[in-house]
Amino acid sequence: MRFQFSGALLRFVDFAKQIDVGGPTLGACVEQLVAEHPRLGAALLDQNGRVSDTHQLFLNGEQLDPAPRDGNDPRLSLMVGPDDTVYILTAITGG
Amino acid sequence: MSGHPGSSALAAAELGPDSTPVAIERWVTRHLADYLGRELDPGAVDRDRHARALPREVFSRCAELGLLAYLLPPPLGLGGSRRTFGLLLEQIGRVCEELELPSLLSLFADLPGALSSATPEIVERYVGGAARGEVLLAFAYTERCETYEFETRARPRGDDWVLEGHKVAQTGGALADAFVVYARDDTDRLQAFLVDRDAPGLHVEPVWSMGFRAGGMTAMTLEDVVVPASHRVIPADGLGQVQAFLNARRIFICAAWPGRMQALLDTLIEFLQGRIRQGVPLTQMQTVQSTLGRMYARTRAARAVLHDALERMASGEHRLAFDPVLSAAKYTVVDHALAFANDALHLTGWSGYTDQLPFERTLRGFMGGIAGQTTQEVLLVLLGQAAIAELEIRRSRGDER
Numbered sequence: 001m002r003f004q005f006s007g008a009l010l011r012f013v014d015f016a017k018q019i020d021v022g023g024p025t026l027g028a029c030v031e032q033l034v035a036e037h038p039r040l041g042a043a044l045l046d047q048n049g050r051v052s053d054t055h056q057l058f059l060n061g062e063q064l065d066p067a068p069r070d071g072n073d074p075r076l077s078l079m080v081g082p083d084d085t086v087y088i089l090t091a092i093t094g095g
Numbered sequence: 096m097s098g099h100p101g102s103s104a105l106a107a108a109e110l111g112p113d114s115t116p117v118a119i120e121r122w123v124t125r126h127l128a129d130y131l132g133r134e135l136d137p138g139a140v141d142r143d144r145h146a147r148a149l150p151r152e153v154f155s156r157c158a159e160l161g162l163l164a165y166l167l168p169p170p171l172g173l174g175g176s177r178r179t180f181g182l183l184l185e186q187i188g189r190v191c192e193e194l195e196l197p198s199l200l201s202l203f204a205d206l207p208g209a210l211s212s213a214t215p216e217i218v219e220r221y222v223g224g225a226a227r228g229e230v231l232l233a234f235a236y237t238e239r240c241e242t243y244e245f246e247t248r249a250r251p252r253g254d255d256w257v258l259e260g261h262k263v264a265q266t267g268g269a270l271a272d273a274f275v276v277y278a279r280d281d282t283d284r285l286q287a288f289l290v291d292r293d294a295p296g297l298h299v300e301p302v303w304s305m306g307f308r309a310g311g312m313t314a315m316t317l318e319d320v321v322v323p324a325s326h327r328v329i330p331a332d333g334l335g336q337v338q339a340f341l342n343a344r345r346i347f348i349c350a351a352w353p354g355r356m357q358a359l360l361d362t363l364i365e366f367l368q369g370r371i372r373q374g375v376p377l378t379q380m381q382t383v384q385s386t387l388g389r390m391y392a393r394t395r396a397a398r399a400v401l402h403d404a405l406e407r408m409a410s411g412e413h414r415l416a417f418d419p420v421l422s423a424a425k426y427t428v429v430d431h432a433l434a435f436a437n438d439a440l441h442l443t444g445w446s447g448y449t450d451q452l453p454f455e456r457t458l459r460g461f462m463g464g465i466a467g468q469t470t471q472e473v474l475l476v477l478l479g480q481a482a483i484a485e486l487e488i489r490r491s492r493g494d495e496r
Contacts, residue, residue, distance in 0.1 A: 092242050093473070
């Protein structure tokens with residue numbers, strides 16, 4: 001599957017706009033992505049391994065609802081294939 | 096609306112999610128206008144001149160009316176709608192000279208909700224205390240560097256946590272009894288901690304600013320500040336939490352401004368009607384009328400985007416982390432307000448440049464919108480990126496047109 005990145009997350013993937021990885025689930029693909037770009041882990045995932053609410057995920061153009069804060073991240077269990085695209089929209093704002 | 100102890104006695108409980116702007120305007124006129132005109136407005140110029148924070152008593156009055164409980168979830172709060180609260184802020188802006196009041200009110204009413212999943216003791220003391228006006232909370236997030244480079248650190252020590260670092264801007268810090276402080280842990284991720292104002296090692300200093308001087312802006316240094324584990328109120332995804340909080344709050348910081356613009360337009364017209372030039376009041380000159388027309392249009396435009404953003408929040412259509420529509424609304428209200436105040440100075444000349452009239456003070460206050468709640472320039476960058484992303488997302492859906 002293909003990841004596409006935007007905004008503040010780009011620095012953690014060497015400013016690659018898109019990266020292709022393989023895996024049966026979105027979680028497996030995220031795992032491979034983080035293995036290839038170790039600094040991405042702390043930016044993308046929270047302390048419980050859930051995708052941070054900072055990032056908005058779009059699977060083939062459809063937004064995935066944010067995961068509950070106190071449980072597993074059901075988005076990571078989604079089955080994905082080589083033709084799927086996940087766009088990660090990241091916009092960090094100030095106080 | 097029910098749940099808050101004694102909620103029937105809280106006047107704000109009258110305001111439901113569908114209250115009309117006219118009903119909200121009448122509510123503010125009935126409950127706040129005289130009080131603010133009598134107790135707050137006379138000290139506005141002096142507070143601005145000497146950078147003194149708003150008096151604590153005004154927030155006690157807001158608590159008596161239920162405004163500090165309005166947004167908080169039951170049973171401690173009234174569970175009111177953000178749309179209605181935003182419209183309340185607009186009307187408070189109409190009757191209150193100081194932009195600082197609605198801004199701080201929105202902060203003190205909104206922030207305690209972030210503690211809702213803390214221990215029952217913390218919730219009762221800080222959330223319940225906030226609803227009753229006994230505890231005012233501010234947050235310490237901003238540093239002199241990017242979020243992913245934050246230097247404030249949290250490290251465990253026994254059963255406690257120790258905070259070290261420096262935070263450059265806390266709105267309402269001069270009034271706050273406690274702070275929600277964001278710090279990076281050993282995994283480089285953010286957590287948030289509740290730090291009492293009198294905690295040993297916490298140093299809070301006033302910050303001098305161009306405007307918004309009654310807003311109690313501060314900076315803080317944390318030196319070996321020990322906080323108990325129960326005060327670790329956001330133990331995971333602190334960045335996601337604060338981004339969601341800032342996203343939902345962004346429109347609140349300028350929600351009062353269309354109301355203030357309307358009040359200033361009235362003040363301006365009255366002033367110009369009393370200035371006779373070439374035998375006629377200035378308001379009879381077409382160039383003056385043209386500028387007043389532009390100011391009227393800016394006021395209506397700011398109000399329209401504010402209401403649109405509030406309706407979007409009420410419908411639940413807004414995105415959690417960064418909603419382009421809410422952020423575009425903040426950008427647009429600030430932009431219109433600055434141009435509006437600039438026009439007012441052009442029409443009032445020397446009087447408007449001095450503190451004889453409220454325009455220079457309000458212009459300096461509006462300029463806080465350039466820097467506050469994400470700078471205007473950064474917002475434009477993020478909005479541009481969002482516009483590009485939305486096209487790319489539509490393409491990946493096979494829906495380009």
